[in-house]
Amino acid sequence: PEETGLPFFKSLFANYEMLAENAGKQFSGQVDLDENIMLDQALTKQLMTILFDNALKYTDDDGEVKISVQKLNNQLNIIVSDNGEGISDQDKKKVFDRFYRVDKARTRQKGGLGLGLSLAKQIVDAYKGKVSVEDNHPKGTRFNIRLRLEK
Ligand code: ATP
Numbered sequence: 001p002e003e004t005g006l007p008f009f010k011s012l013f014a015n016y017e018m019l020a021e022n023a024g025k026q027f028s029g030q031v032d033l034d035e036n037i038m039l040d041q042a043l044t045k046q047l048m049t050i051l052f053d054n055a056l057k058y059t060d061d062d063g064e065v066k067i068s069v070q071k072l073n074n075q076l077n078i079i080v081s082d083n084g085e086g087i088s089d090q091d092k093k094k095v096f097d098r099f100y101r102v103d104k105a106r107t108r109q110k111g112g113l114g115l116g117l118s119l120a121k122q123i124v125d126a127y128k129g130k131v132s133v134e135d136n137h138p139k140g141t142r143f144n145i146r147l148r149l150e151k
Contacts, residue, residue: 001038001150006031008041009069016052016067023056025063032070038150039076047123050116051080051143057112059084059140076147083140092133096121 013029020027048067055065059082070077087095087102094100101114124131129147136142 001040003036004039004041004044005036006033008039009033012045012048013067016065019052020056020063020065023063024061025056025059025065027065027067029066030068032068034071037071037076039147043123043126044147047120047145048078048080050120051145054116055080055082055084055141058082071149074149074151076149078145078147079142080145081136081140081142083136083138086135086139087133087141095133096131 009029009031013027013031016029017027052065052067056063059065062083064083066079066081068077068079091102095102096117097114098118099114100118101112121131124145124147127147129145131143131145134142134144
């Protein structure tokens with residue numbers, strides 16, 4: 001893990017903003033950190049990028065992706081939300097499984113192997129953290145991640 005502060009997230013967000021713009025979509029990022037934290041930057045970037053890429057991929061032309069990062073005690077909470085097609089309750093239980101894709105016909109054109117979220121879960125597990133998925137309101141999907149920070 002490396003000592004990490006606002007600049008790490010700001011530069012990641014600048015990158016996401018560019019990618020969203022290229023896709024004709026909106027991105028907004030927010031960070032709330034009162035002090036530097038110890039974080040494996042490569043893994044954290046990989047984790048957030050998987051969720052960000054999905055959010056872009058599974059939204060339409062009016063796509064809006066939001067990421068918020070907040071430190072609470074010895075946890076880092078990361079929320080990635082979008083206003084896309086959403087995930088049914090039935091599928092919510094399976095999207096972290098390897099090779100699982102919700103609608104093969106529909107998602108085929110969007111590419112992908114169904115590996116992104118299983119990798120994201122592995123990264124979170126390595127942190128002894130938690131990842132969950134729920135509906136975003138009024139529309140879309142919201143992923144909540146909690147990472148346990150080391151002292
Ligand atoms: P890849 O291997 O390139 O990541 P993928 O996007 O199909 O491909 P996952 O990231 O594991 O694989 O996602 C699994 C499935 O969950 C997707 O196929 C998609 O159906 C659904 N999904 C993931 N993120 C979202 C989202 N933000 N909104 C709606 N559906 C999603």
